[in-house]
Amino acid sequence: MIKHIEIKSYLYGDIKVSIKTDYDKKEVSLVRAKNIMNGIPSDWEKMEYVFIGRGVEYRNGWLNVLHGIEYAIKEAFDELEKYLKDIEKEKISNVEAILSEATLIVKNKGKKK
Numbered sequence: 876m877i878k879h880i881e882i883k884s885y886l887y888g889d890i891k892v893s894i895k896t897d898y899d900k901k902e903v904s905l906v907r908a909k910n911i912m913n914g915i916p917s918d919w920e921k922m923e924y925v926f927i928g929r930g931v932e933y934r935n936g937w938l939n940v941l942h943g944i945e946y947a948i949k950e951a952f953d954e955l956e957k958y959l960k961d962i963e964k965e966k967i968s969n970v971e972a973i974l975s976e977a978t979l980i981v982k983n984k985g986k987k988k
Contacts, residue, residue, distance in 0.1 A: 885950050890943030894951040903951040
């Protein structure tokens with residue numbers, strides 16, 4: 876299987892969360908843009924959120940960020956699971972096609988000319 880990695884940003888209100896999905900490793904990671912040139916990131920690094928040093932007036936802001944992260948992770952895992960199911964269906968279809976072809980070959984060998 877070809878290495879298949881996707882980086883996608885999810886919006887939850889005004890919260891933008893970027894997720895890296897590695898379909899081969901079956902993993903998702905929170906990431907952030909790194910080395911931005913002309914508004915386009917050339918690389919990504921793991922994202923570490925630090926929730927310290929804020930008073931009660933920031934509570935709703937923190938909760939919005941956490942809800943945004945929860946939403947993005949759920950969406951990314953749903954997409955990963957769908958992809959894995961599609962790959963499994965494709966494998967089954969390929970096996971069925973091979974078995975069907977093999978059955979035809981065996982049937983045709985048994986026929987007299």
